[in-house]
Amino acid sequence: MKTLHVAYRIFEPIQLEVEFDVTGVTVLLGGNGEGKSTILRALAGLLDAEGTPFSGLPPQRRPIAYLPQEHLLFPHLRAWENVAFAFDDRVRRRERAYELLGRFAVEGLAERFPHQLSGGERQRVAIARAFARKPQLVLFDEPTSALDSSAREAFITGALPALRDEGIPTLAATHDPALVEVADRTVLLRNRRIVIS
Amino acid sequence: MSGSRANAAWVLAVPAVLFLIAPFVALIFATPWQHFSLDGGDWSAIGVSLGYGACAMLLVVVLGTPFAWWLARTRFPARWVADAIVLLPLLSPPLALGIVLETLYGPYGAAGEPLARLGLLLTNSAPAFVLALTYGALPFYVVLARAAFEGVTPEYEALARTLGKSQPTIFFTVTIPLARVGLGAALAIAWVRALGEFGICLIVAYFPMGIPVRLWVNLQDVGLGAVFPLLWVFYLVALPLPLWLGLRAQRRSVA
Numbered sequence: 001m002k003t004l005h006v007a008y009r010i011f012e013p014i015q016l017e018v019e020f021d022v023t024g025v026t027v028l029l030g031g032n033g034e035g036k037s038t039i040l041r042a043l044a045g046l047l048d049a050e051g052t053p054f055s056g057l058p059p060q061r062r063p064i065a066y067l068p069q070e071h072l073l074f075p076h077l078r079a080w081e082n083v084a085f086a087f088d089d090r091v092r093r094r095e096r097a098y099e100l101l102g103r104f105a106v107e108g109l110a111e112r113f114p115h116q117l118s119g120g121e122r123q124r125v126a127i128a129r130a131f132a133r134k135p136q137l138v139l140f141d142e143p144t145s146a147l148d149s150s151a152r153e154a155f156i157t158g159a160l161p162a163l164r165d166e167g168i169p170t171l172a173a174t175h176d177p178a179l180v181e182v183a184d185r186t187v188l189l190r191n192r193r194i195v196i197s
Numbered sequence: 198m199s200g201s202r203a204n205a206a207w208v209l210a211v212p213a214v215l216f217l218i219a220p221f222v223a224l225i226f227a228t229p230w231q232h233f234s235l236d237g238g239d240w241s242a243i244g245v246s247l248g249y250g251a252c253a254m255l256l257v258v259v260l261g262t263p264f265a266w267w268l269a270r271t272r273f274p275a276r277w278v279a280d281a282i283v284l285l286p287l288l289s290p291p292l293a294l295g296i297v298l299e300t301l302y303g304p305y306g307a308a309g310e311p312l313a314r315l316g317l318l319l320t321n322s323a324p325a326f327v328l329a330l331t332y333g334a335l336p337f338y339v340v341l342a343r344a345a346f347e348g349v350t351p352e353y354e355a356l357a358r359t360l361g362k363s364q365p366t367i368f369f370t371v372t373i374p375l376a377r378v379g380l381g382a383a384l385a386i387a388w389v390r391a392l393g394e395f396g397i398c399l400i401v402a403y404f405p406m407g408i409p410v411r412l413w414v415n416l417q418d419v420g421l422g423a424v425f426p427l428l429w430v431f432y433l434v435a436l437p438l439p440l441w442l443g444l445r446a447q448r449r450s451v452a
Contacts, residue, residue, distance in 0.1 A: 044359050045359070046355050046358070046359070059359045060358050060359070060360075060362060060363060062359070064359060065359075068352060071352040071353055071356065072356075074353060074356075074357075075375070076374045076375060076377075085362075086360040132360075133361060
C-alpha cells in the first residue's frame with residue numbers, strides 16, 4: 001500500500017505545523033477550528049504554505065483530487081461536462097467522461113445537471129471528475145456530512161474501498177467516527193497539533 | 198404575516214402603482230394612432246442610437262467586465278479610491294458629466310486637441326456620441342457586474358484551479374457562466390441608460406442626433422404631440438434587450 005509523507009507549515013489563515021503519513025484511506029480527525037480543512041486546502045495549493053509533497057507547485061499543477069464539503073460540482077454544467085472539465089485536451093471528451101462516470105456507476109446520470117442529483121450522486125460524479133486528473137492524492141473535506149444515511153453507507157462501503165483498490169492515497173478530514181472503522185490510518189488533530197498518527 | 202393580512206396588503210401598493218403607471222396610460226390615450234408616422238430625421242435618430250449604442254455596449258463590456266471582476270475579487274486598503282472612481286460619475290448629473298467630458302475631450306481640451314490633430318474629433322461626431330454613451334453607462338454596468346461577480350462563490354474558482362485550469366480559462370468557463378444572470382442585468386441596465394442618454398449628448402454630441410436629442414428637438418420645434426411616435430419607438434428599441442436578456446438568463450438558470 002502506497003504511503004505519502006506529509007510535512008507542512010501553514011501561515012494563513014492560521015499558523016499550523018503538521019507531519020504525518022497518508023496510507024491507503026487515512027482519516028484526519030479533529031474538532032471544529034482545529035485546522036483540518038486548512039491542511040487539505042494547503043495540500044491542494046490554495047493557501048500560503050510550504051512543505052512536502054507538492055510545495056512550490058501552483059494548484060493547477062498539483063496531482064491531487066480535492067473534494068470540498070460543498071460546491072462539489074459546477075452548477076452550470078451537466079454531470080459529464082463536469083467530468084470533462086478536468087480533461088487537459090478536447091479529444092473524445094464525452095466518451096471519456098462517460099467511461100469515468102461508469103467506473104462509479106453514475107453514467108446513467110451523465111446528462112443531468114447537479115441540482116437534479118442527490119448528495120451521494122453528486123459526490124460520485126465529483127470523484128469520477130477527480131480521477132480525470134489521474135491524482136496521486138485524494139483529499140476529502142467532510143465527505144459524509146452532507147449525505148443522507150444510505151448515501152453515507154454507500155460512500156463508506158463502496159467509494160472508499162474503491163479508492164483503496166485504485167491504490168491512490170486518500171486523506172479524509174471528518175468528524176464522522178464511522179470512517180475511522182474503515183480507515184487504514186487515523187491522524188488526530190488536537191489543539192492544532194498532531195497527537196496520534 | 199397571516200394569509201388574509203398578506204392578501205389585504207396589496208392595498209398598500211396601490212398608490213405607488215397608480216403613480217408609476219398613470220403617465221404611461223396617459224401616453225396611450227394621447228397618441229394619435231391613426232396618424233402614427235415618423236419622418237426621415239426620426240429614422241436617422243433611431244439608426245444612430247441603435248448603431249452607436251451597440252458600439253458603446255461593446256466598449257462598456259470590454260472595459261467594465263475586468264474592472265468589475267477586479268473590484269469583486271481584490272482586497273486592498275485603498276479600495277475605497279476605486280469605489281469612489283466608479284461612484285463619482287454614477288452620482289453626477291449627466292449635464293455635469295457632459296461638461297467634464299467636453300473639458301477633457303473638447304476641441305481645446307488636454308486630450309481633445311491632440312486627438313483632433315490625429316483625426317479623431319471628439320465633439321459632435323460619431324466617436325463623440327459613442328464616448329458619451331459609454332461614459333454614461335459604464336459606471337452602472339460596473340456596479341451591477343461587480344455584484345454579479347461577488348455572487349459567485351470563490352470556492353468554485355478554487356476548485357477549478359485544482360482541476361488544472363488557469364485563471365483566464367476559469368474566468369471564461371466558470372466565473373462568467375455563473376455570473377451570467379447578473380451580467381445580463383448589468384448589460385440591460387447599461388443599454389437602457391445609454392439609449393436614454395441626453396445630458397452628456399447635449400454637450401458633447403448634439404450631432405449625430407440620437408433619439409433623446411431628436412425628441413427634444415421635435416418637442417421644441419413642433420410641440421408635445423409631435424414626439425409621441427418617436428417616444429413609442431424609443432420604448433420599442435430600448436426595452437426588448439433587457440427583457441430578452443432577463444428571460445433568457447432566467448430560463449438558463451432554471452435549466
